[in-house]
Amino acid sequence: MVTGDGHVRAHWQGFISSGAADGASMAERWDAGRRLLFQNGVTYHAYADPQGVERPWPLDPIPLLLPQSEWHMIAEGLRQRARLLDRVLADLYGEQTLVRDGVLPPALVLGDPGFLRACHGMDLPAGSRLTLIATDLVRDRDGIWRVLASRTQAPTGTGYTLENRVVMSQTLAEAFRGCNVERLSPFFEQLRQTLINLAPRRSGPDGCPRMALLTPGPLNEAYFEHAFLARHLGLTLVEGADLTVRDQAVYLKTLGGLERIDVILRRVDDDFCDPLELRPDSILGVPGLLEAVRAGNVMVCNSLGSGLTDSVALIPWMGALSRHVLGEAPLLADVPTYWGGDARQRAEMVAGLDRLVFRPAFSSLGHRTSFGPELNHAGRTELAASIRRRPQDWVAQEPIVPSTAPVWRDGKKVARPLVLRAFTCATPDGDWTIMPGGLARISADERFASVTLQTGAGAKDVWIVGATIGQPQRRRGAAAMMPDGGGDTGPRTGDLPSRAADHLFWVGRYAERADAAVRTLRAAARRLTDDAHPGAEEELVPLLRLMGFTGMIPMEISGLPQADAVRGMRQALEIVADPANPGGLRATMDRLRRAASGVRDRLPGEFSRVLTVLGDVASQPLKAEPAAMQLRLDEVSRLLASLIGLELDGMSRGPAWRFLVLGRRLERAIGIVGAFNGCGLGAGTAGTVASLSVLLELAAAGAAYRDQHPVGIRREPVLSLLLADDDHPRSLAFQIKTVQRQLVKLPPIDAEGLEVSPTKLANDLLETAAGMVADPQPTRDPTALADLTDRLGRLLPEISNLLSQAYFSHVFARTT
Incomplete structure (x- = not known):
């Protein structure tokens, strides 16, 4: 935001002058932003979180602003890099001239677990291996953007980027217009058009290809994005069990039969995609998928095996590859990287144990990071031993002192390092288009660009600001009629996948089960607090029996006589209020939430928002005191009634x-x-x-x-x-x-x-x-x-x- 001497940079002037960065204004607007994120159900999953897997999306209320001139240089470098990665991937799964000519060492390719031998020699159309690429960039203290890593296997972040923009363009509407921010919608329209053009056939009744987004399921860390992106692009969200291969073609299991699928945009890692030829213990993939791809009957994007170019170990050779393959010097610099499989580079690694940052060389080995400066003598000794045992599994990178950006923390702006994830999409004419924005991830550690969301990092919207501040930008192409965040076609009403029908059936059952439990508990709490209700004590007896019959309380309590009914009901309410009670309201609400999470792309947006609020209310401690319980149950009852109204009037x-x-x-x-x-x-x-x-x-x-x-x-x-x-x-x-x-x-x-x-x-x-x-x-x-x-x-x-x-x-x- 500011220069070294404290002056605000030119491209931030419009944002500052709009008042959006003022403390009081920021706090008020961001309160609305948090509510929008919560109501939209924007979450990611933290696998090791003892409080539960779902976390709110950690969006920062201050965007990252980049001027068009700086972005143009980044975009040209990303376009060049996409061409290079696509051609390298095609060669390594084809003739392997790069290995035979000595440009790449054989161990770097054949020793990578991401190299799928089952995909070698697979004949794919030119330019179809990589459809979408994510590139992580870090800006060093000299203002040079460097490539930290590439994500070509199943690049994530586009859906979160769009959701960031939806929220920020609403909460900072005046600043957004005044800064003349580049729109994101044309990029998503291009992505959809690219997927259509890659289809080997068009199986839909309207002459369009049938396309699906393959997700690992609701427990994946980015499942929200999968559902959001599927809705936005008009794809069918599927899990591996929804698909089957018959006669070397992929079919979707629907209520009306098997519907042929032409294009799969996948979010499942390479080796999990086909248990028949790849990882046999996978339940996320589709048996026979590779054979269908070989036969040319389905296009999988990105292609199977594309995790090979995810490898950080390729970075030391990117300059040589660019000159050899493209005949061009690289436009984007890389973070200086050393691979342990090369003797000279390994020597640099061992000599730099006290200053380098060490990572697994291949994406399949995980993403844990060891910071050399933080290791004690024992830690460095252990790391050196690991490198000596399997040097090919390690890379080391120079610790870049990253550029910082303003972050909103506890009511004030503080500086934090960040990494920019930029997105590149292939076009039907063989070129590449760059999303004019991206996903900036805030480092959880102010000293390093360590940005995994699993360890508490945050996120930012990225604004590419126009050269003429204050002038509305014209929209281009087919997306001109779509605002940012538009194009959501909502739940489709055609053939329904069998799994989705199953989930929806149980959404209905659990919603009704929750409603029945709330009615029973409200009736019980009312009779404990309303002395004017005639026969209240006598009516506690059938209510206790009913609660026992439905499994809400133990049967020994449910059978108490009328003389003990008041005492028994107070004890029953304490049992029901226990969140660990498998027959309690909390457990039923959790089952409803899980069932609905598997079909959020099939439910109206309002339905999902009500469920989100309902889940938050139901997750709060339920007091056994009758009056307090009745007030909470009244709130839950209103939300459950809203779901019924949305069923009747919103679907x-x-x-x-x-x-x-x-x-x-x-x-x-x-x-x-x-x-x-x-x-x-x-x-x-x-x-x-x-x-x-x-x-x-x-x-x-x-x-x-x-x-x-x-x-x-x-x-x-x-x-x-x-x-x-x-x-x-x-x-x-x-x-x-x-x-x-x-x-x-x-x-x-x-x-x-x-x-x-x-x-x-x-x-x-x-x-x-x-x-x-x-x-x-x-x-x-x-x-x-x-x-x-x-x-x-x-x-x-x-x-x-x-x-x-x-x-x-x-x-x-x-x-x-």
Whole structure:
């Protein structure tokens, strides 16, 4: 931001003059920025965090500003480097002239675990090996940008970069416009167009290729980015289990059959992509994927084996490679690096144990870093022994004193080192385009450019500011109609992957299960605090039974007599408030969050935001004191009701919505039956007024009942309303009819080899259930009601099992 003598640099003048860097203004705006990040669910996963894997995205509220003149030099260097890496990768997996001619030592290539022998000789179209490249740059004290590392295997950060821009352009809107910041949207439009042009065929019904983003799954550190990027680019987010290879072609398992996939943008590391030919213990990849690539039936971006050019050990040879391959001197300098596999360089490493920074030579060996100046004598001795044992596994780099940038910490600006991750995308004409911005990562250590997010580093948005401050920049090309962060097409309503249908079904079930738990707990807490409620103490007895029946509390507490009901309920609330209770509300909310995280690309943005807030509220300690618990439960109840509203008014009536509704309605039907049994009406007993009153409250049916029967609570009309009134949204008949309506609209399943398909069996069971509920006898006869609840208690879960068999296991699939 400032020169050595303390003057503000020219390209920061517009930002400073806008007032955006003022302390009070920054604090107020950044409070809004944090809320935006939280509501958007922007997270990354810290694998070793004892507090849980999800962390909020650590975006700094002060962007990194770079002038166009400086960025132009960086971009030209990145473009040259992309051409070089693409040609080097093609040679090393092809004729290997660079090794034969002595430009690269054989051990550097063949000794790298990232060199996939199964990919050697694979015939790929020219320019298709690298689609997207990330390059980490550090600026030294002399103002020279140097390459720290390249990421060519599965480069991450583009999605986070776009999310950074969405938040910063809103919280610093005036400064953003005044600085004439280059837009990011054209880069993403180019990336999508490149993927389309790489497709070997166009399998979609509209003449477009079918494209997917392959993710390791919700537990990956960058899963948020995978879902965000898939939505933004219009790709189907898939895991390895969603795909299968048939006849050397890749297919997506959908509800309607197997849909052919033409392009895969992968975020799974090389050796995990195909357990058949690469890593046999991988459950993240697709068996037979390599064979499909060899046959030319699918394009994988970046190509399998591209992790080879991730190797930091290549850096000492980049200058020679540039001159040999391109006939050009490199435009970007590298951080001085030494590889232990070369005798001369190894000598430099051993001599510099007290000053160099040591890293694994190959990306597959991890990314741990040892700082020589920080090691004691024993540490240096141990490091030297490791280098002598396997010198080819180590590199050392000169400790660059990095340039710093302003960072917002505790209400003031402080200087911190950073590393800039820049992104390069291939274009259909064989050229490369550079994202006009990037992801700046703040060092967790003010002395070194150590920027792994796993150890607490932060992130910055990068603004490439225009030459004419204050003039709005014209947008170019196909992305001209898309604002930054636009282009989000939302959940797709076409064919749904089987895994996504499974997740959505359980999102519905867990959401309804959470709602039922909240209703039960609110009813219990209200009866402990409301002395004016007639029969409150008596009604605690069926509530305790229900809590025991549903697994919220131990059965020995649930069976207490009325004389001990108040004491028992207070103890029950303490058990429910325990976050370690597997049957408590917290556990149910965690299951809902996990199910939803696997399909966040299929849910409306508002749905995910409500879930994020809901998860935060539910994760806070739940006090067992009845009044405090009731207030918290009221808040959770409102958020759960918001989810229902978004289902009804925020989703297209496609397969995704149908499975969400099916899960919710089946779970509600199972819950109604469970409530009858739990409250004591399912064992051949007539039940009490207290039990009937509790059932009416849990079903939100009190007002409807009083409209028809203003005087007293009687068994037959209560049961008739809760069982057979198909106009009441919480009756058993309403749930069964809703499930029937949605089931007939699902894609048919080809159950070849079976006499009756699972969907036919499920429909038959639903018809049976509908007939049982319509029978008035159970409303009059306790024995008939017990028989009804017993049969439905077995029949309704079986319908869920049949749906799973038909649509989630994907046993029955046809190729389309």
